[in-house]
Amino acid sequence: MFADKQTVLDAFHFRHACKRYDPDKKISREDFDFILETARLSPSSFGLEPWRFLVIQNPELRRALAPLAWGAAEKLDCSHFMILLARTADATRAGYRHRMWSEVHAIAADVVEQREAKFSHFAEHDFRLNETPRAFNDWTAKQSYIALANMMTAAALIGIDSTAVEGFDQAAVDQLLADNGLLDPAEHRTALMAAFGYRAAEPRAKTRRAAAEVVQWVE
Numbered sequence: 001m002f003a004d005k006q007t008v009l010d011a012f013h014f015r016h017a018c019k020r021y022d023p024d025k026k027i028s029r030e031d032f033d034f035i036l037e038t039a040r041l042s043p044s045s046f047g048l049e050p051w052r053f054l055v056i057q058n059p060e061l062r063r064a065l066a067p068l069a070w071g072a073a074e075k076l077d078c079s080h081f082m083i084l085l086a087r088t089a090d091a092t093r094a095g096y097r098h099r100m101w102s103e104v105h106a107i108a109a110d111v112v113e114q115r116e117a118k119f120s121h122f123a124e125h126d127f128r129l130n131e132t133p134r135a136f137n138d139w140t141a142k143q144s145y146i147a148l149a150n151m152m153t154a155a156a157l158i159g160i161d162s163t164a165v166e167g168f169d170q171a172a173v174d175q176l177l178a179d180n181g182l183l184d185p186a187e188h189r190t191a192l193m194a195a196f197g198y199r200a201a202e203p204r205a206k207t208r209r210a211a212a213e214v215v216q217w218v219e
């Protein structure tokens with residue numbers, strides 16, 4: 001047991017899509033490193049970690065993002081602004097997969113071979129990831145959403161606010177990042193963005209559908 005249930009639930013109620021940040025309140029380096037560590041430790045399908053996290057602290061780049069990211073309006077002056085990148089199909093080819101499995105996860109060569117066979121079946125047949133480059137990239141992007149969910153929860157647990165941001169022109173943001181040497185379009189696409197910092201005002205109480213409407217027990 002690492003935390004009592006009420007503490008975790010309190011953090012879920014504390015977390016909300018923060019609309020406006022206090023521009024003068026900055027997250028400490030130690031706290032932001034803690035948040036980043038929860039992204040690094042996040043699970044991913046087949047352990048492929050098909051993500052990259054850009055922490056955009058450069059004011060000029062933040063200003064350039066503003067007209068391309070309507071969902072980030074009033075959030076670009078937050079303490080830490082992040083762009084989550086997801087690997088393309090090309091960048092997740094066999095060479096990358098094998099390096100991940102054998103070097104990063106220290107999996108034995110025969111097991112790597114089995115995993116590759118399983119992955120090929122999964123990508124070709126089960127999830128049809130190879131139908132279009134877009135299908136594959138949408139799947140890698142899904143993995144980065146898990147990392148962001150973990151970061152947002154971890155941030156809330158230490159009293160830090162956040163906002164997931166999907167409101168942006170993906171092609172235009174990819175181009176901006178490429179122009180600034182931050183993204184190679186052959187390797188990554190922008191998956192989503194996130195703001196982190198401290199709220200400028202208190203939010204409304206949380207609103208959600210009732211559990212009975214979203215959960216079905218099958219016994």
Ligand SMILES: Cc1cc2nc3c(=O)[nH]c(=O)nc-3n(C[C@H](O)[C@H](O)[C@H](O)COP(=O)(O)O)c2cc1C
Nearest residue numbers: 015016017018070071072163164165166167168206
């Ligand atoms: C994937 C994702 C993308 C989102 N994109 C935006 C966005 O671009 N701008 C914004 O202000 N809120 C954005 N939100 C916040 C949602 O609107 C918000 O989480 C939802 O309305 C529930 O409210 P709550 O998070 O305050 O409980 C996004 C949330 C998620 C999960």
